[in-house]
Structure formats: C-alpha cells, structure tokens
Amino acid sequence: MIIDQIWMVFWTLIKIVAIVLPLIIVVAYLTYAERRVIGFMQGRMGPNRVGLFGFKLWGLAQPFADTFKLLLKEIIFPANANKFLFLLAPVITLATAFAAWAVIPFNDYLVLADINAGLVYILAMTSLGVYGVIIAGWASNSKYAILGALRSAAQIVSYEIAMGFALVGVLIASGSLNLTEIVHSQSGGIFSWFFIPLFPLFVIYFISGVAETNRAPFDVAEGESEIVAGFHVEYSGAAFALFFLGEYANMIMISALSAIMFLGGWYSPFTGDAWYAQSSIFWFLGKLSFFLLLYLWFRATFPRFRYDQIMRLGWKIFIPITIVWIMVVAVMKVYKPEWIGG
Amino acid sequence: MFEFIFSPEGYQVILFYVYSAILIGAALAVVTMRNSIYSALFLILAFFSAAALWMLLEAEFLALTLVLVYVGAVMVLFLFVIMMLDIKIKPKSGMSNYTKVGIFVAILMGLEMIMLLGRKLSHVLPQDDLVKHAKGHSNVKEVAENLYTQYVLPFELASVVLLVAIVAAILLTLRKRDDYNHVDPESQVHVKANKNRMRVVKMDAEVGNNIGGEE
Numbered sequence: 001m002i003i004d005q006i007w008m009v010f011w012t013l014i015k016i017v018a019i020v021l022p023l024i025i026v027v028a029y030l031t032y033a034e035r036r037v038i039g040f041m042q043g044r045m046g047p048n049r050v051g052l053f054g055f056k057l058w059g060l061a062q063p064f065a066d067t068f069k070l071l072l073k074e075i076i077f078p079a080n081a082n083k084f085l086f087l088l089a090p091v092i093t094l095a096t097a098f099a100a101w102a103v104i105p106f107n108d109y110l111v112l113a114d115i116n117a118g119l120v121y122i123l124a125m126t127s128l129g130v131y132g133v134i135i136a137g138w139a140s141n142s143k144y145a146i147l148g149a150l151r152s153a154a155q156i157v158s159y160e161i162a163m164g165f166a167l168v169g170v171l172i173a174s175g176s177l178n179l180t181e182i183v184h185s186q187s188g189g190i191f192s193w194f195f196i197p198l199f200p201l202f203v204i205y206f207i208s209g210v211a212e213t214n215r216a217p218f219d220v221a222e223g224e225s226e227i228v229a230g231f232h233v234e235y236s237g238a239a240f241a242l243f244f245l246g247e248y249a250n251m252i253m254i255s256a257l258s259a260i261m262f263l264g265g266w267y268s269p270f271t272g273d274a275w276y277a278q279s280s281i282f283w284f285l286g287k288l289s290f291f292l293l294l295y296l297w298f299r300a301t302f303p304r305f306r307y308d309q310i311m312r313l314g315w316k317i318f319i320p321i322t323i324v325w326i327m328v329v330a331v332m333k334v335y336k337p338e339w340i341g342g
Numbered sequence: 343m344f345e346f347i348f349s350p351e352g353y354q355v356i357l358f359y360v361y362s363a364i365l366i367g368a369a370l371a372v373v374t375m376r377n378s379i380y381s382a383l384f385l386i387l388a389f390f391s392a393a394a395l396w397m398l399l400e401a402e403f404l405a406l407t408l409v410l411v412y413v414g415a416v417m418v419l420f421l422f423v424i425m426m427l428d429i430k431i432k433p434k435s436g437m438s439n440y441t442k443v444g445i446f447v448a449i450l451m452g453l454e455m456i457m458l459l460g461r462k463l464s465h466v467l468p469q470d471d472l473v474k475h476a477k478g479h480s481n482v483k484e485v486a487e488n489l490y491t492q493y494v495l496p497f498e499l500a501s502v503v504l505l506v507a508i509v510a511a512i513l514l515t516l517r518k519r520d521d522y523n524h525v526d527p528e529s530q531v532h533v534k535a536n537k538n539r540m541r542v543v544k545m546d547a548e549v550g551n552n553i554g555g556e557e
Contacts, residue, residue, distance in 0.1 A: 085383075115402065116402065116403075116480050116481065116482060117402050117403045117406050117481070117482055120403060120406040120407065120410065121402075121406050123406075123410050123414075124406045124407075124409040124410040124413075124414060127409075127410055127413070127414025127415065127418075128409070128413060128414060130414075130418055131386070131418070131421075134418065134421055134422075134425075135383075137425075138379060138421075138425055146425060149425070150422060150425065150426070153418050153419075153421070153422050154422070156418075157415055157418055157419065160414070160415070177403075177482055306527075308525070308527050309527050309530075309531065312527045312528070312531075
C-alpha cells in the first residue's frame with residue numbers, strides 16, 4: 001500500500017524528467033537552429049566553429065559552450081535591487097513555462113496528466129508567466145527594466161483575450177477541454193483538421209502566441225533598440241539563462257498547442273493503411289517543428305511593431321474577428337457538423 | 343494513524359490544512375506588509391491557495407478559472423498600477439489605523455456566516471466526508487448545465503451588468519485632449535508608400551556638361 005504510493009510518486013517524477021530533459025535539450029538546439037536559420041535567411045554563416053575534439057561539426061557544440069558560459073558567469077545584483085524578488089522572477093518564468101507541459105499529449109497514451117480541463121489549465125499557466133517579467137522589471141530597480149515590464153504586462157493581457165477566444169472556437173468545434181479529446185475529434189486525414197473550418201482563429205492563435213511569448217516582431221518588452229533589453233537588462237549569468245530557457249520553452253509550447261488544436265496533433269494528413277498514414281509522435285514533432293520554423297522566419301523577416309500598433313492589432317482587429325468567427329463556428333456546429341471534423 | 347496519513351484521503355486532508363494555513367497567512371500578510379508590492383504579491387498567493395482548495399473539492403474548472411481571471415489578469419493590472427504610482431514604503435503598515443473598524447467588520451461578518459451556515463443552510467454543508475466524485479465526472483459539464491439551464495437568466499443578467507460596468511468605466515476615464523499631437527495609427531497603416539508618400543516624377547536624364555571629365 002505505502003510502497004505503491006511511494007512508487008507512484010517516483011514514477012511520476014521519472015515521467016516529469018522524461019519530459020523536461022528533452023525539452024531543455026530542444027531549447028538548447030533551438031537557439032542553435034535559430035542562429036543558423038536566420039543566418040541562412042540573411043545570407044550570413046551563423047555559428048559554425050564550436051565543435052568537439054577538434055572537429056567543427058557545423059558548430060553543433062555551440063549550445064553547450066553558451067550554456068557553460070552562462071552558468072559560469074557571475075550574477076550581478078543592481079544597487080538597491082530587491083534580491084529575493086530579483087532571483088524569484090526567473091524561477092517563476094521557468095516554472096510556469098514547464099508546468100504547462102504537464103498536460104500536453106504527445107500521442108494517444110504519452111501524457112503526464114490527462115485532465116478534463118486541460119485547455120483552461122494551459123491558459124492559466126501561460127497567463128502566470130507574465131509575473132516573471134513584471135517582478136523582474138520591478139525588482140531590478142532600473143528604468144529600462146520597468147518600462148519593459150509594463151509593456152510586456154499590457155501586451156500579454158491584451159493578447160490573452162484574442163488567444164482565449166481562439167481557444168473557445170476550438171472547444172466549440174471539438175466539444176471538449178481535454179487536449180487528447182481535441183486531437184481525437186480531428187481524426188480522418190488533413191481535411192478533418194480544425195485549421196480549415198477555423199482558419200481565422202488558427203492564424204490569430206499563432207500570431208497571438210508569438211505576441212504572448214514576446215518574440216519578434218512583437219518583442220517590444222525587450223526592444224533592444226529602444227529600452228536596451230527591457231525586463232532582463234540587469235540579469236546576467238544563470239538567472240538570465242533561466243529567462244532564456246523559459247522563453248524558448250514557451251515558444252515550443254505554443255507550437256505544440258497549435259499543432260494539437262489546429263493541425264490534428266499526432267494524426268497523419270493521409271488516410272488509408274500505408275505506413276505514412278499511421279498516426280505517430282513523429283507527425284506531432286514535425287508539425288511542432290514547422291511552427292518553430294515560422295517563429296524563426298518571422299524574426300528574420302519582420303521589423304518590430306510600434307507599440308500602439310501592437311495594441312491596435314490586438315484589440316481592434318483580432319478580438320472582433322475572433323468573436324465573429326466563434327459565432328460562425330457555433331452555427332456550423334449546429335447546422336453543418338460534418339464540416340467540422342466530421 | 344500511520345496508514346491514514348499515507349492513504350489518498352489522509353493526503354487530501356493534510357493538503358487541505360496546508361493550503362488553508364497558507365491562505366490565511368497570505369491574507370494576513372496582505373494587510374500587514376509595509377510595501378504595497380508585497381501586499382499585491384501576497385494577494386496573488388492567497389488567490390492561488392484558494393484555487394488549490396477548490397481543486398481539492400474536485401472543482402477543477404472553477405479553480406483554474408480563478409487562477410486565470412484573478413491571478414492572470416486582475417492582479418497583473420493591480421501590480422501594473424501599483425508600480426506606476428511610485429508608492430513610498432511606509433514606516434509601519436497602515437493596519438493599526440483600521441484595527442478597530444476591521445475587528446468590528448470581521449466579527450459582524452463571522453456572525454452573519456454562522457447564522458447563515460449554522461442554521462439556514464446547515465443541510466447543504468458536507469458533514470465530515472471528503473468530496474468524492476465518480477471517475478469521469480466532468481466539473482465543466484456540471485457548471486455549464488447549471489449556468490445555462492437553471493440559472494440562465496441570472497447569468498445573462500450578470501454579464502449585462504458587467505458589460506454596463508465596462509462601458510461606464512471607459513466613459514468615465516476617457517478624456518480627449520485637443521492640444522496634443524495625436525497619432526492615428528488607423529490612418530498610418532493605410533498609407534501606401536507609392537500613392538500617398540512618394541511622387542515619382544518622369545524626366546529626361548540630365549546630360550552633364552563635362553563635369554570632372556577630361557578637358
């Protein structure tokens with residue numbers, strides 16, 4: 001009895017490690033991929049020197065070099081900074097970014113916590129991430145940092161509404177808040193995926209996700225040309241690395257969610273019995289990588305938005321469109337249910 | 343006793359007391375802290391612990407909504423305002439000024455709760471067993487069924503009241519000033535560079551009169 005309980009705790013811990021460790025490695029190599037891809041897009045080389053044992057290996061050891069550099073650097077506290085909150089902020093960012101992964105299903109049975117209200121849980125966790133930014137901005141005792149924090153707070157609160165409405169569309173279409181159920185309701189080839197009937201919501205969800213993770217072209221919270229580096233201007237070493245890790249884990253999560261909710265998760269776009277028509281985790285990872293590539297592509301392509309135009313886009317364009325499309329989806333669901341998933 | 347602590351029920355009871363203690367401690371800290379930022383952060387902790395208590399009641403949808411709405415949105419704006427206001431840290435907390443009134447209100451509210459829950463509503467309170475639902479029970483469905491069938495009118499009424507409050511709040515704070523150079527992003531994004539900003543002039547190429555050339 002007691003042994004069972006203890007074993008269950010251990011088993012859950014093992015499962016958590018099995019999610020978090022690959023995630024950290026993917027984050028490390030996402031930074032490498034980002035620099036290589038943007039380098040390619042802008043006609044530069046990107047990091048291609050750091051290898052192992054004298055081999056260059058296209059710079060594949062660069063993420064490890066960066067990690068060790070960040071971990072070995074000194075953490076500097078600004079004068080009159082609130083030390084406790086200053087150190088708590090990156091932990092909050094990282095913890096909320098990782099906590100949301102608890103309910104992400106990787107395929108039919110690979111999920112840590114298969115809870116009923118999974119979608120609401122993810123919304124709640126991603127909305128908590130903003131505290132890391134706000135507390136960091138305030139605790140740094142720096143004008144640039146607090147400007148970045150205020151910008152970020154306003155931006156995340158605004159885009160959360162559009163994002164939430166896009167999710168409402170998904171859950172009307174699927175009739176469930178459970179992520180595995182949402183994927184199951186999209187079975188049957190590419191034409192059953194939700195991105196066709198919910199196309200405006202799909203586009204708005206991903207763009208809001210980019211804004212929510214403070215990535216280019218919505219990275220005014222960092223805005224190196226205006227406010228140096230925004231909320232993490234005073235951070236160095238391992239504390240800065242935690243912010244970095246949290247931001248990239250959030251990027252991967254937004255990509256995973258887009259794949260789950262609009263591109264049919266682990267389902268194959270083909271139907272039939274062929275090997276490529278089987279649902280598998282590789283389809284899921286492939287779709288996830290596609291969205292990550294979009295993130296990098298945006299960053300290589302678009303100039304940064306001006307702040308008032310970000311607000312205008314969120315409030316005056318995205319929110320009205322999502323509200324209208326929720327109505328459309330509801331009508332479709334009642335009168336033409338075969339158009340949505342079948 | 344040992345068996346009980348390690349059973350799921352015992353674990354639930356322990357969690358209940360832990361979260362309740364955190365909730366009460368955080369609520370006390372909200373009013374006793376000298377720094378208003380700390381007060382706001384402790385209020386967040388209080389909301390969080392309340393959400394955890396609801397989670398123990400197997401009301402996961404309500405718990406997550408509490409986190410989403412109060413922690414994720416309302417308290418962000420609270421912090422936002424407190425940071426903008428530049429409040430100085432007070433030498434002592436403002437609580438002592440209000441202690442008498444506060445105790446009076448607390449006793450009154452306590453009495454009201456006891457009267458209501460102890461007599462009128464005593465039959466709806468669970469006696470001493472933990473809330474347990476069958477596996478597959480969906481809290482979301484339960485909430486939705488209650489809201490959209492039995493309580494549909496009060497629910498819609500409440501949302502209309504909220505909408506009126508939003509419109510009123512915006513109207514009260516909306517001030518138009520004539521003397522600043524307002525930039526209208528609406529007109530800015532509709533500018534077409536080749537139509538509104540640039541004028542392409544056709545002209546013959548200028549033929550230089552041998553400037554810098556050879557004599």
